Amino acid sequence: MTELLDLTLAQLAFALAAVFLAGVVRGFAGFALSALTMASLASIIPPVDLIPICTLLELASAALLMRGGLSQANTSMALTLQAGALIGVPAGLYLTTTIDPEMSKTVALGLIVCLALLQLARVRLPLGPSRAPAFFTGIASGFVTGLASIGGLVIALYTLALQMPPQKMRATLIVIIFIGGALTFCWQLLYGMMTPLALSRAAAFVAPMAAGVLLGRAFFRPEYERHYRPFCLTLLVGLAAFGLLKTLL
Numbered sequence: 001m002t003e004l005l006d007l008t009l010a011q012l013a014f015a016l017a018a019v020f021l022a023g024v025v026r027g028f029a030g031f032a033l034s035a036l037t038m039a040s041l042a043s044i045i046p047p048v049d050l051i052p053i054c055t056l057l058e059l060a061s062a063a064l065l066m067r068g069g070l071s072q073a074n075t076s077m078a079l080t081l082q083a084g085a086l087i088g089v090p091a092g093l094y095l096t097t098t099i100d101p102e103m104s105k106t107v108a109l110g111l112i113v114c115l116a117l118l119q120l121a122r123v124r125l126p127l128g129p130s131r132a133p134a135f136f137t138g139i140a141s142g143f144v145t146g147l148a149s150i151g152g153l154v155i156a157l158y159t160l161a162l163q164m165p166p167q168k169m170r171a172t173l174i175v176i177i178f179i180g181g182a183l184t185f186c187w188q189l190l191y192g193m194m195t196p197l198a199l200s201r202a203a204a205f206v207a208p209m210a211a212g213v214l215l216g217r218a219f220f221r222p223e224y225e226r227h228y229r230p231f232c233l234t235l236l237v238g239l240a241a242f243g244l245l246k247t248l249l
Helices: 009-029 033-041 047-066 075-098 101-120 131-148 151-161 166-190 196-218 222-248
Strands: none
Touching: 009 033, 009 047, 009 196, 009 222, 033 047, 033 101, 033 151, 033 222, 047 075, 047 101, 047 131, 047 166, 047 196, 075 131, 075 151, 075 166, 101 131, 101 151, 101 222, 131 151, 131 166, 151 166
């Protein structure tokens, strides 16, 4: 098994624990699965190899969470955001596949820290609910998705600016991530990123991730959002900052 996944036994154990924890956060927050996975595993698996794994895990998690949540989602906004992502994703993927792996790791972790800190500080971007801001946010989200598979953090900042209720924000993020994951999967096929190794690793990680998502969903309570959201973001900043310092030093 470890030879098939090109990981040591210790690395595999750590990766399984990391995707389980990321799944728990995804289950009750509706986002941050890829960001936590990237922050935890970028020092073990290069981002260019980790990005397709995150895409497959996002698709699986969204499929688990879609049931019963569509009625609360803002589907019009989700489609506008993903129209912008059609431009941003291939640009981000191109950069990811052409720059040095160490540079890619540094950029990915740095972006995670910056975007998570903005959310922790509850920075509200000067954006409105019209189609133009949503479209350009979608481009930015797609670019960051292609670069580090963390477009959900950009979308979360946008929904924060709109002051969406927690349940509506969570449902909308689930729809966005499902549509975006499907489109990103197609782009990654074109870029040759969906390798047998990526598929094998995703297959190994999907069960603990799914268990985490189901556990997280069971604990989701909108009234507790003010408590668990800061905790998740603080954890995300800590993991990414540790990985960034380890890379730089």
